[in-house]
Amino acid sequence: SYAAATGNSTHGYFGGGEPGPKSIMDKLTYSTDTTAAVPGANLNSARYALGATGNSTHGYFGGGATPVTATMEKTTYSSDTTAAVPGANLSGNRSQTMATGNSTHGYFGGGYTPTVVNTMDKVTYASDTTAAVSGANLNTARRYGGATGNSTHGYFGGGNVPGVSTSMEKT
Numbered sequence: 415s416y417a418a419a420t421g422n423s424t425h426g427y428f429g430g431g432e433p434g435p436k437s438i439m440d441k442l443t444y445s446t447d448t449t450a451a452v453p454g455a456n457l458n459s460a461r462y463a464l465g466a467t468g469n470s471t472h473g474y475f476g477g478g479a480t481p482v483t484a485t486m487e488k489t490t491y492s493s494d495t496t497a498a499v500p501g502a503n504l505s506g507n508r509s510q511t512m513a514t515g516n517s518t519h520g521y522f523g524g525g526y527t528p529t530v531v532n533t534m535d536k537v538t539y540a541s542d543t544t545a546a547v548s549g550a551n552l553n554t555a556r557r558y559g560g561a562t563g564n565s566t567h568g569y570f571g572g573g574n575v576p577g578v579s580t581s582m583e584k585t
Contacts, residue, residue, distance in 0.1 A: 416441075417437065418466035418513070420473040427455065427466075427473050427489055429496075432473040435460040439489065439496060455494045465513035465561075467520040467537075474537055476544075477509055479509035486537070486544060492551050504535050505546035510557035514568040521585055522568045523552050523561065530555040530576060534585065550585050 416507075426442035428449075440454035442448070461478030461515035468474055475487040475496075486502040489495070492523055504511075504522055511525035520537035522544075524530070530553040537544045559573025571582035 416462045416464075416479075418475055418478075420466040420468040420475075420513075422468070422470045422491055424454065425491060427452075427491075429455075429457050429466065429473075429475050429487075430461050430478060432462040435462045435478075437461075444513035449454060452494045455489050455496045457496055458498050459483065459485055459487075461485075461509075462548050462553045463526075465512040465522050465525075465559075467515035467522070469515065469517045470543065472539065473497075474513075474515075474520050474539075476502075476504050476513065476516040476535075476537070477508050477511045477525060480556040482507045482527065483510050484508070486506075488542065494519070502508045502537055504534065508533070512556075512559045512570050512573070513559035514561040514562065514563040514570075516565045520574055521550070521563075521568050523550075523568075523585070524556040524559060524573065528558045530557050530574070532556070541564045543546050552579060554583065 462480030484504040527556035
């Protein structure tokens with residue numbers, strides 16, 4: 415439980431989770447509906463309650479717990495490898511974050527530090543860097559929600575604010 419997932423048009427990657435925490439990376443092949451562990455793509459640090467997003471070539475796994483961290487790791491789909499990307503670490507330690515992105519950028523929003531936060535971080539894939547974008551902060555501090563998007567917008571919804579929320583925010 416509490417794993418994060420991202421992928422491209424041919425494969426999905428599921429990393430981290432509990433009980434544990436875990437560093438395991440599983441690769442789902444869509445054409446055959448099969449999943450296999452990919453040890454070379456395991457996360458470098460075992461954690462759960464992290465977020466993930468990516469584009470057609472790479473996945474980015476950020477934040478997480480045990481302990482709460484800002485760590486960002488990049489999975490390269492073509493080689494099934496994962497490496498820490500210190501320049502892309504989140505702007506602060508947090509877990510239970512939500513993530514979405516497009517072909518050029520990823521957005522990690524909300525989460526938990528020892529309090530629920532509304533922080534929005536933007537990952538620039540071309541430079542493997544991350545920066546807080548205060549103008550894009552969520553209106554409501556939330557954690558445990560979901561996120562999705564397309565090439566122009568990201569949507570962050572539901573979760574715990576505290577208390578269960580049905581609200582949706584657009585980035």
